Amino acid sequence: MSNTATASPTRQQARGRIVYPLVATVATVIVWLIAHATLDDGLKAKAQGGDIQEIGLPVVIGVTLVVGFAALGVVTLLDRKSPNARTLWTVISSVIFLLSLLGPAGSGDGGGSKVALLCMHVVVAAVLIPGFARTARKD
Template structure:
């Protein structure tokens, strides 16, 4: 009788799994922080101007934007690894941090309450705080 053999996961499979986990964790973190903000009274309504009704920043919108931005971060890291491998992780962390800091500009310039601004800033921070270190750790280094 022979026993089945199991192959160790390839490096590519491990990288994909790590990065998918990072994207999922960042998205869940955004939703959880949004829910905490809601529980503490954040209204999540942002005026749109031009006489339009205020936009409701609901949890679905938060999830979609966290997911899209996380996937874009993953894609950028993959491109950098292809074309700038020795410095890909460093370049990616700098770009990701700049994007996170720039995103606060949108939050703090929004026409909404201070509580909503704070809650939204914390949502942005949660995504960055989870995604940046997790994707950085998954980066392939070397030539």
């Protein structure tokens, strides 16, 4: 009898991973809706060159899906190439998450926008990191 905790994820588990980018997207949409409803000027960030631009819902959805599916690709690759995919995934994704916090901290236009953008990053990490770790090959 094989030990499924140390084996590669089953096809069903691997297919189930698609849920995590979708859940992360729904979560960021909820944060965006709250921010949009509560911020007087809307959610804004400084673009390169110093221009201020509003962050619309399509951008939030698109970026979250791209990040989520890129993360899915990384965890899938780690599963295929490393026996300790779970540990590698957790370390790599945590470092990337911490580095990603520099973006909203420096580019959010005003305190409310910075907090909302930071919340979006935290929500995505809170869904993707443990979600994919649960399905990754254990040491």
